[in-house]
Amino acid sequence: MGDGYGMSAATVTANATCLGCGCACDDIDVVVDAGRIVEARNACSLGAEWFADGRVPTRCLVDGRDTSLESALTRAAELLFTARRALVYLAPGLSCESQCHGVAIADLLRGVLDSATTDTALDVVLTSQERGYASATLGEIRNRADVVVFWAVDIEQRYPRFLSRYAPLPAGRDLDAARASRTVIAVDVGGATAPRDADQRIAIDPADEVATLIALQALVTAPPDDRPALGAREGRAWAHARNVATTLLAGRYVALVYDAEPDERARRSSRRFETLAGLAQKLNDSTRCAAVAMRAGGNRSGADAMMTSRTGYPLAVDFARGYPRYLPYDGSASACLARGEVDTALVLGDAASVPASVAAALHSVRHIVIGPRASSALAGPAVVVAIDTGVAGIHSDGMALRTDDVPLPLRPALPGLPSAEAVATTLVGHLAARGRA
Amino acid sequence: MTQLRIVGGTVYDPLNDIDGEVRDICIDAGRVVEDVPPTAARVDARGMIVMPGGVDIHSHVASGAVNVARRLVPEAHALDPAPAPALIDTAVIPRSGVGGIVPSTFTTGYRYAGLGYTTVFDAAVAPLMARVAHGQLDDTPIVDGGFFALLGNDRLLLDLIDGGERERAREYVAWLLGATGAYAIKVVNPGGVELWKRGSRERTELDTTLGSSGRVTPRAILETLVDAAGALDLPHATHIHCNNLGLPGNAATTLATMRTLDGRRAHFTHLQFHSYASTPDGRWRSGAREIIEYVNDHPSISADVGQVMFGAAATLTADAPVEYLLHKSSGRKWANVDIELETGCGVVPHEYRERAAVAALQWAVGLELFLLSADPWRIVLSTDHPNGGSFMSYPRLIRLLMDRTYRDAQLRRVESRLLAGSALTDGLEREYTLREIAIVTRAGPARLLGLRDKGHLGVGADGDVTVYAPGDDVARTFASPRYVVKGGTVVVEEGELRRAPPGRRLHVRPPYDRAITHEIRTHFDQYATVRFENFPVGELRDAPSALATRTPSAGGR
Numbered sequence: 003m004g005d006g007y008g009m010s011a012a013t014v015t016a017n018a019t020c021l022g023c024g025c026a027c028d029d030i031d032v033v034v035d036a037g038r039i040v041e042a043r044n045a046c047s048l049g050a051e052w053f054a055d056g057r058v059p060t061r062c063l064v065d066g067r068d069t070s071l072e073s074a075l076t077r078a079a080e081l082l083f084t085a086r087r088a089l090v091y092l093a094p095g096l097s098c099e100s101q102c103h104g105v106a107i108a109d110l111l112r113g114v115l116d117s118a119t120t121d122t123a124l125d126v127v128l129t130s131q132e133r134g135y136a137s138a139t140l141g142e143i144r145n146r147a148d149v150v151v152f153w154a155v156d157i158e159q160r161y162p163r164f165l166s167r168y169a170p171l172p173a174g175r176d177l178d179a180a181r182a183s184r185t186v187i188a189v190d191v192g193g194a195t196a197p198r199d200a201d202q203r204i205a206i207d208p209a210d211e212v213a214t215l216i217a218l219q220a221l222v223t224a225p226p227d228d229r230p231a232l233g234a235r236e237g238r239a240w241a242h243a244r245n246v247a248t249t250l251l252a253g254r255y256v257a258l259v260y261d262a263e264p265d266e267r268a269r270r271s272s273r274r275f276e277t278l279a280g281l282a283q284k285l286n287d288s289t290r291c292a293a294v295a296m297r298a299g300g301n302r303s304g305a306d307a308m309m310t311s312r313t314g315y316p317l318a319v320d321f322a323r324g325y326p327r328y329l330p331y332d333g334s335a336s337a338c339l340a341r342g343e344v345d346t347a348l349v350l351g352d353a354a355s356v357p358a359s360v361a362a363a364l365h366s367v368r369h370i371v372i373g374p375r376a377s378s379a380l381a382g383p384a385v386v387v388a389i390d391t392g393v394a395g396i397h398s399d400g401m402a403l404r405t406d407d408v409p410l411p412l413r414p415a416l417p418g419l420p421s422a423e424a425v426a427t428t429l430v431g432h433l434a435a436r437g438r439a
Numbered sequence: 440m441t442q443l444r445i446v447g448g449t450v451y452d453p454l455n456d457i458d459g460e461v462r463d464i465c466i467d468a469g470r471v472v473e474d475v476p477p478t479a480a481r482v483d484a485r486g487m488i489v490m491p492g493g494v495d496i497h498s499h500v501a502s503g504a505v506n507v508a509r510r511l512v513p514e515a516h517a518l519d520p521a522p523a524p525a526l527i528d529t530a531v532i533p534r535s536g537v538g539g540i541v542p543s544t545f546t547t548g549y550r551y552a553g554l555g556y557t558t559v560f561d562a563a564v565a566p567l568m569a570r571v572a573h574g575q576l577d578d579t580p581i582v583d584g585g586f587f588a589l590l591g592n593d594r595l596l597l598d599l600i601d602g603g604e605r606e607r608a609r610e611y612v613a614w615l616l617g618a619t620g621a622y623a624i625k626v627v628n629p630g631g632v633e634l635w636k637r638g639s640r641e642r643t644e645l646d647t648t649l650g651s652s653g654r655v656t657p658r659a660i661l662e663t664l665v666d667a668a669g670a671l672d673l674p675h676a677t678h679i680h681c682n683n684l685g686l687p688g689n690a691a692t693t694l695a696t697m698r699t700l701d702g703r704r705a706h707f708t709h710l711q712f713h714s715y716a717s718t719p720d721g722r723w724r725s726g727a728r729e730i731i732e733y734v735n736d737h738p739s740i741s742a743d744v745g746q747v748m749f750g751a752a753a754t755l756t757a758d759a760p761v762e763y764l765l766h767k768s769s770g771r772k773w774a775n776v777d778i779e780l781e782t783g784c785g786v787v788p789h790e791y792r793e794r795a796a797v798a799a800l801q802w803a804v805g806l807e808l809f810l811l812s813a814d815p816w817r818i819v820l821s822t823d824h825p826n827g828g829s830f831m832s833y834p835r836l837i838r839l840l841m842d843r844t845y846r847d848a849q850l851r852r853v854e855s856r857l858l859a860g861s862a863l864t865d866g867l868e869r870e871y872t873l874r875e876i877a878i879v880t881r882a883g884p885a886r887l888l889g890l891r892d893k894g895h896l897g898v899g900a901d902g903d904v905t906v907y908a909p910g911d912d913v914a915r916t917f918a919s920p921r922y923v924v925k926g927g928t929v930v931v932e933e934g935e936l937r938r939a940p941p942g943r944r945l946h947v948r949p950p951y952d953r954a955i956t957h958e959i960r961t962h963f964d965q966y967a968t969v970r971f972e973n974f975p976v977g978e979l980r981d982a983p984s985a986l987a988t989r990t991p992s993a994g995g996r
Contacts (some may be wrong), residue, residue, distance in 0.1 A: 016972070017970045017973055019973070019974045028969060028970050028973045029970055057831065092680070098574060099574075102574075106534070108531060109523070109532075109534055109535055110532060127548045130510065130511075130774070131510060131511060132772070134772040134774040134775075134786070134806035135775070136773070136774075136775045136789075137773050137775065137776050137777075138776060138777035138778075138779070139567065139777065139779045139967035139968075140779070141779025141780060141966070141967060141969075142777040144779070144966075144968055145779060145780065145966055146636065146777075167968065168968065173965075174966075175594060175780070175965075176637070176964045206674055254637070255636075255638070271657075283773065286763060286775070287767075289638060290636065290637075290638050290777075292775075292777060306510075307506055307571070308707070310509050310533075311505075311509060311543060311544050311575050312536065312543055312544055312545065312577070312578060313535075313536060313537065313543055314509055314513065314536065314539070314542075314543045315516065315537075316510055321535065323520070324522040324523065324535055325520035325521055325522045325523075325524075325536070325537070326516075326520070326522070326535060326536065326537060326543075328513050328516070336952065361515050375757040400569075401570050401574060403571075406776075407503060407506070407568075407571070407776075408567055408968075409568065409569075409570035409620040410570075410969065410973055411570070411973050425455050430532070432531050438529055
């Protein structure tokens with residue numbers, strides 16, 4: 003590391019991909035000076051926070067004491083190999099390659115495999131499996147959507163560059179003008195507020211949300227002659243729906259943007275995602291519509307996709323019988339931990355991003371943490387092994403998926419630290435060798 | 440295992456004019472050689488059938504779309520769990536997975552190999568999703584393979600055609616194939632997917648216009664891409680999924696497409712789905728005879744069949760408007776993903792039932808194409824996995840082709856309402872020979888793919904060999920080969936999967952005129968949401984296939 007006094011020359015890693023949220027902006031120029039990130043150009047506030055100064059701890063701990071990577075890995079392999087029942091938990095912050103290693107470890111150990119998706123976006127995933135979905139990659143929204151509905155998504159806070167990178171602000175290939183050719187509908191549900199710059203805004207009580215969506219479905223699927231009668235029905239839901247339906251039906255390509263991982267400010271019906279997905283599908287009978295369910299940062303969609311391609315299922319997989327079984331309710335990490343079924347857990351990824359309920363449940367079992375800031379994030383006597391790694395996308399390369407499953411390369415601005423991928427590869431080797439012995 | 444002698448089998452190697460001769464096949468360092476020393480390992484193939492490893496020219500095994508399908512059918516996975524195989528190969532970790540209609544990656548590789556197939560191509564990858572496809576192929580063991588890049592609705596390509604710049608379009612294609620690590624050009628419903636994205640619900644005809652100049656039509660897209668494959672000396676012809684898939688009367692579209700490309704090398708895929716005539720009241724009937732007779736008479740055309748097999752299927756295609764129609768008619772769940780600037784993606788689970796009139800017609804049309812084909816070198820066995828049925832149904836399909844009694848028994852069971860006019864009902868006597876099976880499942884597709892070292896067992900060929908034990912039931916014979924050798928490694932022994940080395944990636948990197956990158960970069964800057972620099976997949980594990988020497992039109996490097 004340089005001394006910084008006029009000796010160091012700043013380096014720029016161009017077109018880096020940010021995993022601060024699911025937008026996965028890949029136009030970040032990361033400036034490094036004297037071994038620190040000093041600027042992440044083009045990044046939003048979430049991105050700046052995600053890149054930070056790029057400095058992470060580099061410790062390997064066994065039972066709270068510093069040790070070498072090799073001995074930490076040996077201990078980790080021993081714990082996992084002797085586990086009665088192991089849980090492999092894919093926390094956010096992993097490259098797809100590392101996620102695949104996590105799948106391999108769970109398969110090898112006949113363990114439980116789960117990811118953060120189960121505790122943050124379960125309803126969206128299950129809905130997509132039960133009824134399918136009408137969607138598009140974000141560029142299609144950018145190039146084509148002339149009606150953009152932000153449904154109860156704090157887009158400016160949660161996905162800050164969505165508006166400027168995808169819609170409504172950019173010019174599109176199939177739009178005459180940029181913002182002016184689009185109609186933006188903001189639907190505020192409870193405390194969730196859609197963008198300030200909307201052409202049409204409605205505010206819905208969370209209790210009326212599903213009823214409004216069902217009324218909307220009825221309006222957009224009704225034969226045109228029946229619509230006035232339907233629209234004349236009384237009640238808040240019909241009034242809201244009436245307000246929106248005409249605009250939706252007049253659109254050539256409607257984007258329905260919502261948050262797959264909403265916070266807890268309002269109690270919401272678990273059916274809301276089903277009705278949102280259903281509305282988007284049904285709008286395709288009259289016009290084109292794509293629903294976009296936004297995911298948070300850290301390559302969360304990647305975990306779903308890697309698990310699906312390698313096991314057939316996007317989350318909550320149990321390998322106990324020697325093959326993957328899908329247990330989205332009973333087999334989640336939280337459920338298995340709560341039942342005391344698991345005696346050893348491996349947390350791969352950024353432990354600080356493990357959902358609070360899972361983090362709390364992990365206190366009851368011995369576990370291994372491999373990922374950025376492992377040595378500090380899940381402190382406590384249950385952490386037997388902690389191996390700090392770099393952050394995928396800052397210190398190591400690989401692939402990550404955007405919220406819409408579009409893959410992007412990760413370009414490390416500060417290479418050199420051990421990556422979760424490399425550590426997991428070695429761990430797989432240890433476990434396989436023990437299995438053969 | 441570096442040296443191997445497969446002893447005394449009855450060899451079917453049509454590319455080398457070997458038709459059922461007893462001989463040894465020797466392999467050294469992964470390739471077929473004249474002879475190996477007596478110390479070489481031996482596989483006893485006496486009394487057995489020996490063929491080159493199977494080559495699948497058109498399947499869906501590794502792509503973003505395949506993953507959409509995997510995600511959509513957990514119920515199918517649950518019915519077919521796939522425990523890890525008992526490998527003796529300690530270099531790799533045996534992996535469990537799921538089978539069903541859209542198997543997980545590892546299981547896909549194991550099952551293809553278990554069927555005696557050693558080369559598989561995914562026929563439809565959106566360029567934007569190329570990284571995902573390569574990642575899945577990396578975890579699809581044993582089989583060599585690659586993918587075809589979807590180009591028939593690509594906006595920059597359409598813009599270049601619109602501007603009358605077909606030569607520049609070709610340079611763009613060359614760049615794109617290299618950037619994505621693809622093997623061939625794929626066209627799906629040329630222009631029609633873009634029209635669907637614009638909201639059209641009409642049939643797409645060859646002269647439907649899309650651009651501002653009137654120059655962009657499905658016909659122009661097809662001509663441009665077929666010519667590009669020729670000019671770039673690509674190993675495989677442009678792989679064409681015609682307009683109007685599945686619609687009654689689409690045989691007219693298919694014939695018109697063939698005529699417009701007359702004399703140019705072109706591969707028409709899942710021809711079965713494009714060979715329907717229509718009755719005066721607009722219902723389906725077979726148009727297979729007219730289509731296959733045209734193919735028979737035109738040696739520049741090849742096809743794979745896309746046979747429908749009764750049972751579960753998952754329809755997944757870049758032809759998204761087809762999936763919308765299927766969803767509306769079947770009521771089954773539906774996933775659609777419009778892919779920016781490139782293509783579409785639709786998935787609907789499906790079931791072909793013997794007693795369903797349309798399914799029975801589709802089944803019959805596929806068999807007509809096989810049985811009326813005059814040149815096995817230009818007709819390839821496929822089910823368009825998993826669209827017409829799983830690749831796991833190939834053995835049953837082979838039996839349908841080889842065993843008339845079995846075929847006729849099934850014909851008697853199927854709903855015959857739409858079969859009037861089908862040649863199958865007239866009693867097609869033909870039974871495929873083993874030589875013909877070897878052609879339509881390996882030698883032919885290898886030749887059509889330009890894979891000089893595959894599909895045959897001559898000296899220098901890849902050491903990919905399948906050994907089948909003959910029996911009364913042809914389907915059983917082809918379902919569980921006794922031995923499968925991949926690149927000289929015995930992967931299946933005594934019918935059990937024992938080794939699972941990684942497969943090799945097959946891809947091309949044609950030279951192109953560097954001047955085109957300026958235009959591509961501008962297009963990315965204006966309309967793409969992925970940076971130009973982040974689009975190419977970079978170096979792959981295996982080197983690109985050698986191409987015939989080609990000089991780009993404007994002196995590229």
